[in-house]
Amino acid sequence: MSGQPMLKFVTVERDMPEKRSADMRREDFDEIYAEYAETKAKEQSSRCSQCGVPYCQSHCPLHNNIPDWLRLTAEGRLQEAYEVSQATNTFPEICGRICPQDRLCEGNCVIEQSGHGTVTIGAVEKYITDTAWEKGWVLPISPAQERAESVGIIGAGPGGLAAADVLRRAGVQVTVYDRYDRAGGLLIYGIPGFKLEKDVVMRRNDQLAQGGVTFKLNTSVGEDVTFADLRAQHDAVIIATGVYKSREIEAPGVGGKGLVRAIDFLTASNRKNFGDAVPEFDSGELNAAGKRVVVIGGGDTAMDCVRTSVRQGATSVKCLYRRDRANMPGSQREVQNAEEEGVVFEWLSAPKGFIGDPVTGVMVQKMRLGAPDATGRQAPEVIEGADYVEGADIVIMALGFEAEALPSLWDEPALPVTRWGTIKAEFTSGATELDGVYAVGDIVRGASLVVWAIRDGRDCADAILSRFGAAALAAE
Ligand SMILES: Cc1cc2nc3c(=O)[nH]c(=O)nc-3n(C[C@H](O)[C@H](O)[C@H](O)COP(=O)(O)OP(=O)(O)OC[C@H]3O[C@@H](n4cnc5c(N)ncnc54)[C@H](O)[C@@H]3O)c2cc1C
Ligand code: SF4
Numbered sequence: 319m320s321g322q323p324m325l326k327f328v329t330v331e332r333d334m335p336e337k338r339s340a341d342m343r344r345e346d347f348d349e350i351y352a353e354y355a356e357t358k359a360k361e362q363s364s365r366c367s368q369c370g371v372p373y374c375q376s377h378c379p380l381h382n383n384i385p386d387w388l389r390l391t392a393e394g395r396l397q398e399a400y401e402v403s404q405a406t407n408t409f410p411e412i413c414g415r416i417c418p419q420d421r422l423c424e425g426n427c428v429i430e431q432s433g434h435g436t437v438t439i440g441a442v443e444k445y446i447t448d449t450a451w452e453k454g455w456v457l458p459i460s461p462a463q464e465r466a467e468s469v470g471i472i473g474a475g476p477g478g479l480a481a482a483d484v485l486r487r488a489g490v491q492v493t494v495y496d497r498y499d500r501a502g503g504l505l506i507y508g509i510p511g512f513k514l515e516k517d518v519v520m521r522r523n524d525q526l527a528q529g530g531v532t533f534k535l536n537t538s539v540g541e542d543v544t545f546a547d548l549r550a551q552h553d554a555v556i557i558a559t560g561v562y563k564s565r566e567i568e569a570p571g572v573g574g575k576g577l578v579r580a581i582d583f584l585t586a587s588n589r590k591n592f593g594d595a596v597p598e599f600d601s602g603e604l605n606a607a608g609k610r611v612v613v614i615g616g617g618d619t620a621m622d623c624v625r626t627s628v629r630q631g632a633t634s635v636k637c638l639y640r641r642d643r644a645n646m647p648g649s650q651r652e653v654q655n656a657e658e659e660g661v662v663f664e665w666l667s668a669p670k671g672f673i674g675d676p677v678t679g680v681m682v683q684k685m686r687l688g689a690p691d692a693t694g695r696q697a698p699e700v701i702e703g704a705d706y707v708e709g710a711d712i713v714i715m716a717l718g719f720e721a722e723a724l725p726s727l728w729d730e731p732a733l734p735v736t737r738w739g740t741i742k743a744e745f746t747s748g749a750t751e752l753d754g755v756y757a758v759g760d761i762v763r764g765a766s767l768v769v770w771a772i773r774d775g776r777d778c779a780d781a782i783l784s785r786f787g788a789a790a791l792a793a794e
Pocket of ligand 2: 382407413414419
């Protein structure tokens with residue numbers, strides 16, 4: 319395998335058909351710098367100027383001690399670098415792969431700011447921890463003493479798992495409930511395998527299970543078990559359910575065949591890559607192979623959909639976004655990757671309706687950016703008379719996610735929620751107004767990032783340990 323990303327397509331039509339998902343898996347992973355060898359890691363790390371004003375660190379949600387582990391890597395002291403890196407991050411190899419570094423640590427690297435190109439912090443972080451796994455430096459979870467208290471965690475995404483890790487290491491009895499059949503949340507069924515290999519996540523799931531975390535999978539709280547039961551059973555409960563209600567649009571043709579939700583499309587693709595039976599994929603309903611794909615949205619989920627479509631063998635992939643490139647919410651790096659793979663972006667373009675059932679096209683209206691709205695962002699306005707039809711065999715809606723109505727679904731009207739349906743919780747501890755009930759990750763922040771979910775999970779676990787008096791005990 320070469321050190322260069324493999325997927326530099328020239329045109330969509332010429333190169334896409336041979337890029338079928340199953341046989342592409344290993345090859346796709348090269349993109350996430352699989353061959354970041356020690357020399358490269360050292361070379362990059364030694365570019366860190368140890369500037370003394372580590373903006374990278376302050377812009378990392380976990381405040382990772384980046385300058386120190388870069389220095390240690392540059393000196394070849396990889397095990398120490400790993401120790402420093404894992405001290406603040408539960409899943410460094412995952413963040414190294416999928417954090418939008420251009421908006422976080424790397425975007426604030428002083429060298430980047432001075433125009434010399436950032437130190438590739440994420441790639442080094444990934445390299446250090448992958449090496450630690452290979453060399454056996456990642457130790458099993460083995461609490462020094464068992465504690466009587468138990469914590470129930472609803473949701474096995476990064477927020478729930480980060481909390482589980484901290485609590486279990488302190489000897490707390492931890493049970494994680496998830497409605498899916500595999501732990502990992504969006505790390506498993508949302509984010510595509512070409513960005514985050516699934517064995518990297520499963521390895522962490524195994525580590526937690528082997529360390530004594532009990533997983534109750536295929537268990538939907540509110541259906542298979544009540545929220546009240548969990549509160550009665552555990553000394554504390556953490557809600558880490560993420561946000562899964564897809565935003566919809568109202569337009570003529572919505573509801574027709576061929577219009578699919580991004581999360582369904584990505585889940586089907588991830589399941590297929592696990593080797594699961596996925597009838598909707600096999601029937602073509604959730605499969606872009608041989609189709610003209612239009613993805614609607616400008617966030618990272620939309621980028622994942624366009625890039626997954628490319629790998630499934632779509633004949634063309636277009637992305638419609640109602641603002642311009644500079645104002646899109648997704649990572650610029652992802653757009654660049656998608657463009658290199660042949661995806662065409664139609665900026666300032668919004669769907670007005672859908673033609674055919676099954677769909678044959680999208681009625682597109684052209685937009686311009688008008689005056690800033692209340693949030694300060696320029697609001698898109700329709701340009702009259704500029705509509706056109708974009709041909710499509712499948713339209714993937716990636717318009718964002720909202721919280722499900724947990725208080726009613728869980729028959730707990732006292733569960734405090736915001737007007738967006740997210741749970742009201744203290745940001746530093748995750749504590750809600752319900753005694754012993756905490757919440758972390760996307761269900762508190764709204765659709766956010768893995769690294770923020772990890773941060774929340776860790777902070778919440780610390781708060782629960784303080785509640786249990788564990789911190790004091792540990793200090794004795
Ligand atoms: C397609 C996509 C791509 C993304 N790419 C990136 C990226 O590249 N980088 C990045 O940093 N972030 C990315 N994100 C965002 C990131 O995945 C989330 O911010 C993060 O996973 C949130 O973690 P969480 O633990 O709060 O929730 P989740 O990861 O959503 O996990 C929640 C878990 O709760 C379970 N659950 C929900 N309801 C119940 C219930 N009633 N009973 C039992 N279990 C329940 C779910 O099954 C799920 O396993 C992406 C998101 C999407 C959708
Ligand atoms: S966790 Fe994310 S933001 Fe922090 S150093 Fe790692 S890649 Fe950068």
